[in-house]
Each structure stands twice: as C-alpha cells, then as structure tokens.
Amino acid sequence: xxxxxxxxxxxxxxxxxLAEDLGEGLPDGGRDVTSxxxxxxxxxxxxVMDTRDAIHVAGLPVAEAFFRALDPDMxxxxxxxxxxxxxxxxxxxxxxxxxxxxxxxxxxALNTVQHLSGIATMVAExxxxxxxxxxxxxxxxxxxxxxxxxxxxAVRMGGGANHRMGLWDAAMxxxxxxxxxxxxxxxxxxxxxxxxxxxICEVDRIDQIEPALEAGATRLLLDNMEPPTLREAxxxxxGRVPTEASGGINLQTIKAKAATGVDYVSVGRxxxxxxxxxxxxxxxxx
Numbered sequence: 001x002x003x004x005x006x007x008x009x010x011x012x013x014x015x016x017x018l019a020e021d022l023g024e025g026l027p028d029g030g031r032d033v034t035s036x037x038x039x040x041x042x043x044x045x046x047x048v049m050d051t052r053d054a055i056h057v058a059g060l061p062v063a064e065a066f067f068r069a070l071d072p073d074m075x076x077x078x079x080x081x082x083x084x085x086x087x088x089x090x091x092x093x094x095x096x097x098x099x100x101x102x103x104x105x106x107x108x109a110l111n112t113v114q115h116l117s118g119i120a121t122m123v124a125e126x127x128x129x130x131x132x133x134x135x136x137x138x139x140x141x142x143x144x145x146x147x148x149x150x151x152x153x154a155v156r157m158g159g160g161a162n163h164r165m166g167l168w169d170a171a172m173x174x175x176x177x178x179x180x181x182x183x184x185x186x187x188x189x190x191x192x193x194x195x196x197x198x199x200i201c202e203v204d205r206i207d208q209i210e211p212a213l214e215a216g217a218t219r220l221l222l223d224n225m226e227p228p229t230l231r232e233a234x235x236x237x238x239g240r241v242p243t244e245a246s247g248g249i250n251l252q253t254i255k256a257k258a259a260t261g262v263d264y265v266s267v268g269r270x271x272x273x274x275x276x277x278x279x280x281x282x283x284x285x286x
Contacts, residue, residue: 003061007165008149014065017108032104043099044286049092049113052278056124057084058157059116060093062150063109071101083157085124092279099285106281114276115147116154122274123158126267129251135258137265138163138244142272151271163266170198172221184208188215200244209236222262223247230260 003010023029049063060078067074074097080086092113095102127137137160143151152162164170171191173184181187184201191199192215201217203209204224212220222233224247237243244264245257258265 003065005149005153010062010065011069013062013150014069014108018066018069018105021108022104032100035100035103039099039103041100044097045095045099045102045283046286047095047102047281047283049095049110049279049281051086051090051092051117052088052280053121054085054087055117055277055279056120056158057082057086057092057113057117058120058154059113059150062112062116063093066105066109066112067095067097067101070105071098073097074101083120083159096286099283102283110279110281111276112150114279115274116150116157117277117279119151119154119271119274120158121277123155123160123270125251126254126270127159130254130258130265132255132258135262135265136161137254137267137270139270140246140266140268140272141166142268144271155270158270160270164198164200170200171196172200172202173217174202175204183211185211185215188212188217192216202246203233206233206236209233213237213240217241219244221246221266227256227260230257230262234261 022031057080060080060082064076064078067076074095077094079091079093123137130137139152139155139160140163148165152165155162164172173187173191177187178184181190184203188199188201198219199217200219200221201212202221202223203212206229209220219242220237221244222230225233225245230245234243242263244266245260245262246266249257249265249267254265254267
C-alpha cells in the first residue's frame with residue numbers, strides 16, 4: 001500500500017526536494033555533476049541502509065520514494081516496519097538498481113530517515129520516562145516549515161500523539177489573545193461565539209480556570225505549573241474537560257508532571273530539537 005498522510009503530497013515533496021538538491025532552474029543546474037562525470041550511465045549498485053544507533057524507525061517509505069523517482073525499476077526491500085524499535089547495526093533497507101540514481105537520491109533519502117527516526121526515538125524516550133499509560137504525550141506546532149506532516153507522523157511512530165495540526169483545526173487561546181480580549185473568559189467567549197468547536201485555553205494561574213470553563217473552553221492547557229499546582233488544577237477541573245501540562249517538561253520532569261492526573265503532556269522539543277539518528281547507506285558495484 002502506498003505511503004499516504006492526510007494533507008501531505010509525497011510526490012510533490014520528493015520532486016521539490018530533489019529539485020532543490022539538483023539546482024533545477026539555476027544556471028548550470030538540474031543535474032548531479034559528480035555522478036554524471038564519474039559514474040557510467042549504465043552502472044549498477046547494490047546498497048544497504050543500516051542504523052548505527054538503536055532507534056525507532058520512521059521514514060523508510062519516503063526514502064523509497066526518492067529512489068523510485070529516479071529509477072522506477074529499482075529493486076527495494078524494506079526490512080523493518082515503521083515504528084519498530086531496532087538495535088544498532090540493524091539493516092533497514094536493501095536496494096539494487098541504477099548507480100547514478102542511488103547516488104543522486106542518497107542524501108535526500110538519508111536526511112529524511114535520519115530526521116524522522118530521530119524524532120520517533122526521542123518520543124519513545126519521553127514515553128518511557130513518563131511511564132504512565134493514563135497520560136498521552138503530545139507534540140506541538142514547533143515543526144520545521146514544510147515538514148509538519150512528516151514530523152507529526154514520526155511522533156506517532158515513536159508512540160506519541162498529535163496536538164492540533166495547525167491554526168485551522170482548533171482554537172488555542174494564549175496570553176497574547178487574552179491580552180487583546182481583556183480576559184481569559186472574554187477570549188474564550190469570542191471563540192465560542194465564532195462557532196469554533198474545539199477551544200484550548202492556556203492558563204497559568206489557578207484563578208483563570210473557572211472563567212475559562214464557564215466561557216466554554218473544551219480543554220485547558222496548564223502552562224508552566226509545578227506538580228503541586230498541577231494537582232490542584234486537576235482537582236478543580238474535576239474531569240469537566242481534558243487537561244494538558246505544558247512548559248518546563250524534559251526527561252527529568254515528565255514523570256512527576258504526568259503523575260498529577262493530567263490527561264496530556266505536550267513537549268515542543270520532540271520536533272524542535274530531536275537529534276538526527278546515525279543512519280548510513282553503503283554501496284557495492286555490480
């Protein structure tokens with residue numbers, strides 16, 4: 001089955017990424033000068049993509065699409081499932097086909113798998129550190145422009161879940177919105193009157209909770225609260241809407257914050273700061 005994500009056009013992503021690398025539209029651009037000058041047009045390679053790190057895998061179908069875009073007849077075997085946890089030294093993909101195509105697509109394919117697997121691996125670390133099946137780890141909108149759908153996909157492969165996808169699928173009232181509206185309650189009321197279905201309201205003080213709920217907030221984001229305050233907030237909400245802890249959350253603090261009874265914990269660094277996985281691709285001439 002073809003790799004599909006709602007709102008993401010894989011073919012366009014692949015073509016645009018390769019066009020950037022090849023310099024299409026630029027003077028003397030549109031080609032891989034190294035491969036064209038060094039590698040015969042009919043040369044063939046076999047290749048193995050493997051990981052040097054223990055990782056949670058994400059992005060192999062996208063890597064496959066890069067290679068197939070340049071050699072539709074390339075033989076490609078994906079050896080592990082998306083989301084699988086594999087030890088260092090695991091072979092992820094085997095390839096056989098046109099050598100120039102492999103070399104031209106190599107960096108785009110590796111960059112994608114390294115980045116997405118890095119995100120999935122960090123997410124899995126946070127899920128393990130949270131150690132709480134009753135609390136869900138969420139990402140945020142802190143994504144690289146143009147890569148949101150892929151990065152949020154990688155979050156799911158690591159065992160996390162997605163917050164809103166963008167500015168369109170839920171209202172998220174933060175301090176600057178409150179500043180203009182005049183109060184938390186007024187900001188929420190305006191969203192309700194506009195017909196917005198899902199209204200997430202950020203609160204950083206206990207006394208903002210009731211006004212937000214009375215006005216119609218459907219979720220509360222409890223911002224930068226320490227565990228004792230989070231527990232107080234959860235008790236006050238008393239299950240009327242889901243609650244989310246956000247801010248100041250890392251591998252050392254997530255377990256205590258998740259244990260306060262919140263439904264969600266959101267962490268921006270999952271997509272903003274995940275290190276790339278160490279994944280390589282070795283070729284053999286045929």
